[in-house]
Amino acid sequence: xxxxxxxxxxxxxxxxxxxxxxxxxxxxxxxxxxxxxxxxxxxxxxxxxxxxxxxxxxxxxxxxxxxxxxxxxxxxxxxxxxxxxxxxxxxxxxxxxxxxxxxxxxxxxxxxxxxxxxxxxxxxxxxxxxxxxxxxxxxxxxxxxxxxxxxxxxxxxxxxxxxxxxxxxxxxxxxxxxxxxxxxxxxxxxxxxxxxxxxxxxxxxxxxxxxxxxxxxxxxxxxxxxxxxxxxxxxxxxxxxxxxxxxxxxxxxxxxxxxxxxxxxxxxxxxxxxxxxxxxxxxxxxxxxxxxxxxxxxxxxxxxxxxxxxxxxxxxxxxxxxxxxxxxxxxxxxxxxxxxxxxxxxxxxxxxxxxxxxxxxxxxxxxxxxxxxxxxxxxxxxxxxxxxxxxxxxxxxxxxxxxxxxxxxxxx
Numbered sequence: 001x002x003x004x005x006x007x008x009x010x011x012x013x014x015x016x017x018x019x020x021x022x023x024x025x026x027x028x029x030x031x032x033x034x035x036x037x038x039x040x041x042x043x044x045x046x047x048x049x050x051x052x053x054x055x056x057x058x059x060x061x062x063x064x065x066x067x068x069x070x071x072x073x074x075x076x077x078x079x080x081x082x083x084x085x086x087x088x089x090x091x092x093x094x095x096x097x098x099x100x101x102x103x104x105x106x107x108x109x110x111x112x113x114x115x116x117x118x119x120x121x122x123x124x125x126x127x128x129x130x131x132x133x134x135x136x137x138x139x140x141x142x143x144x145x146x147x148x149x150x151x152x153x154x155x156x157x158x159x160x161x162x163x164x165x166x167x168x169x170x171x172x173x174x175x176x177x178x179x180x181x182x183x184x185x186x187x188x189x190x191x192x193x194x195x196x197x198x199x200x201x202x203x204x205x206x207x208x209x210x211x212x213x214x215x216x217x218x219x220x221x222x223x224x225x226x227x228x229x230x231x232x233x234x235x236x237x238x239x240x241x242x243x244x245x246x247x248x249x250x251x252x253x254x255x256x257x258x259x260x261x262x263x264x265x266x267x268x269x270x271x272x273x274x275x276x277x278x279x280x281x282x283x284x285x286x287x288x289x290x291x292x293x294x295x296x297x298x299x300x301x302x303x304x305x306x307x308x309x310x311x312x313x314x315x316x317x318x319x320x321x322x323x324x325x326x327x328x329x330x331x332x333x334x335x336x337x338x339x340x341x342x343x344x345x346x347x348x349x350x351x352x353x354x355x356x357x358x359x360x361x362x363x364x365x366x367x368x369x370x371x372x373x374x375x376x377x378x379x380x381x382x383x384x385x386x387x388x389x390x391x392x393x394x395x396x397x398x399x400x401x402x403x404x405x406x407x408x409x410x411x412x
Contacts, residue, residue, distance in 0.1 A: 002119040004030045006402065007112050009103075010127035011037045011094050013388045014376030016083065017061050017395035018125050019092040025403045030121075031092055032114060034099040038083040040131065044153040045076045048181060050241025052173060053209050053387060060086050061392035071207065073241030104350045109371055122409065123371035123402050126349070126360070130378045130386050131342035140338065142265035144328050148335040152178060155337060158185035164334030165189070167270060167326075169262050171196045173236035175339030176246040182337075183256050190326065190333065191251060193276055194261035198247055198283040198316070199237040203291060204298070204307045208239070215297045217290075218384035222364050225379075232379045235341070248280065248316050259323045268329040272322070280316040288312065344377060365398045371405050373398050 006022060008015045011033035022029045033039055051058060056070040058079070063086055074082075087094055099115040109122035134151035143149060148162050152174040155161075158181060168179045171193040183189040199208050212218050225231050240246045248258050260273035291312060298304050326333065346360055353361050353368050361368040364381045375394055376386060384390030 007121040008125040015127035017391040021399035031094045038080040126374040129376040132345035135341040135343040162334045165332040166335045170339035192262040197237040198287045220383045
């Protein structure tokens with residue numbers, strides 16, 4: 001049996017960031033991944049995907065972006081290559097093709113059962129991220145048998161879908177990007193829209209990510225938010241890695257039909273909520289509040305003369321009579337794409353550290369079990385925690401706590 005002080009599960013950005021921190025603190029460790037470095041980025045993304053954040057914002061700890069296109073948007077293949085190079089640079093002890101089967105607690109720490117044999121460790125870091133498993137609702141079983149179904153993690157390109165109409169369920173980042181791509185392929189798209197986050201790609205001469213960074217919105221801490229669980233449920237913004245707009249107005253201009261949230265599948269028919277107008281009005285209101293905050297920051301710093309004037313996106317247009325029901329048998333819908341978000345997967349963690357809804361209980365990444373930690377989850381310690389640029393600060397904080405835990409055990 002292998003024995004190591006710390007096991008890190010996951011060799012993505014969070015796992016690599018923690019792997020960089022631990023040697024500085026004299027902690028030996030091992031990084032396990034069911035595939036290779038950046039496995040989910042390589043296998044569970046569609047072909048055309050580019051990062052939503054500009055290249056300058058995708059720095060791993062100690063390795064800022066130094067390429068030729070700081071304001072470009074990196075394709076996933078380039079990101080995976082950069083992760084490989086980063087793992088080599090920091091000397092990360094990655095054990096690839098090692099699936100974690102079960103983790104249980106022991107008097108000395110944790111027993112990790114893997115496909116390559118057992119490992120004993122004193123502390124354990126869960127770094128498999130917030131997007132380990134598609135969060136598909138319970139209703140797909142009611143979809144007629146002849147209708148093809150997929151999720152963004154399995155979808156690769158429009159040509160993999162049957163000819164005919166496509167119902168995309170979910171209007172956050174993945175949903176709007178795929179609706180745009182599939183509509184452009186010649187397949188008519190219906191987009192089911194629930195709660196969503198609308199943002200412009202650029203505002204007053206800068207990328208919206210630059211503004212979020214400079215006004216401090218991304219550094220808001222988990223312990224300074226009134227309703228943290230609600231903040232963690234905020235949908236990903238309707239952005240694409242590039243200048244093309246993908247908000248609902250832009251998609252309608254391309255011919256995408258927008259409908260309300262999918263509520264049920266009954267007798268071969270998809271039923272949609274009548275709340276489309278409310279969902280769009282709420283997203284427009286929140287977007288304009290953010291733009292108000294940016295304008296207030298500009299005014300407070302007296303920078304208005306050096307920037308373009310405010311140019312707000314138009315309010316979301318609504319169909320005169322939104323569709324409330326469509327047939328999945330003879331209505332032309334041949335595929336359903338469930339762009340309904342993701343959730344973590346800790347099914348192998350055999351410990352009482354989950355709440356009644358199956359969510360991991362942690363406070364800023366410190367899990368409710370001694371020596372157990374999480375990284376890479378949405379709003380873990382900061383609003384940017386789930387972003388590549390956000391894992392460094394979180395990893396430093398969590399590593400400090402981990403070392404204190406080890407010191408306390410030694411003292412005991």
